[in-house]
Amino acid sequence: MDEARARDVLAAAGVLPGTAAAASLLALGENAVFAAGDLVVKVGRDAELLDRARRELEIAGWLAEAGVPAVRAAEPKARLVEGHPVTVWHRLADPVRPAGPRDLAELLRIVHALPAPGFALPPRELLGGVERWLRLAGEAVDPADAACLRERRDGFAAAAAALTPRLVPGPIHGDALPRNVHVGPDGPVLVDLETFSCDLREHDLVVMALSRDRYGLPAEAYDAFVDAYGWDVREWEGCSVLRGARETASCAWVAQHAPSNPKALAEFRRRVASLRDGDESVRWYPF
16 A cells, blocks of 8 residues: 555545645555544555454553553544545644653553453464565565565464463553654653554563664663663563564565565565574664
């Protein structure tokens, strides 16, 4: 789904004030995210994401009832518009500063203290999207690279299922990065709730460890995250397994953009080559 297609769906949904052409595009990934007036609209890539969109709205309602600082839904139900899930959200006030690792850690402490909600949260299917992303990549990626990722997916899925956690399992954000925290006038809030799960709390902590090792997060920033959360997941023997699973998923995620974006293809090749070589020092770049 490119921006033009997403705007067509946005226009057909008719949920924003003004025209779809005038809406600001905030992000374009698995969802196209548009803003206008006091609203934000997320347009999903395809109908396969409808159940996830519905669950995200349910999660938003649960977090609101629990008093967790998080984005709030403006409409309680997801729409399916021309084969694309559409959800509508209250727009947050402009940020007062960028979110940092400490902001994220403090919010994770709140989330990790929550009991399970009254509805079923899925396990964190970290590797569940690999096949779909590779399918979307099609012939743009080397079949041998795709086969390598599928083999890694299967191996890490089995290894993760056998892990003994250090923390008590329960609700997690699932994609715990500072980019999913918005610091407004009233403080930090969580955004992008669609990966909320009920699983090992360590999933949320491995993300920042990988950011330190692969994406150039300064050591002092990671240390601030650990200090605010209260524990370093790298002390846990299962850390390398969850890290490997996330690396595999992150590599496959980039692949879906390869058919239309040469930079995505180059980044995919960089990532998969480093995984093949077992070189954990190769720098990856956010995409």
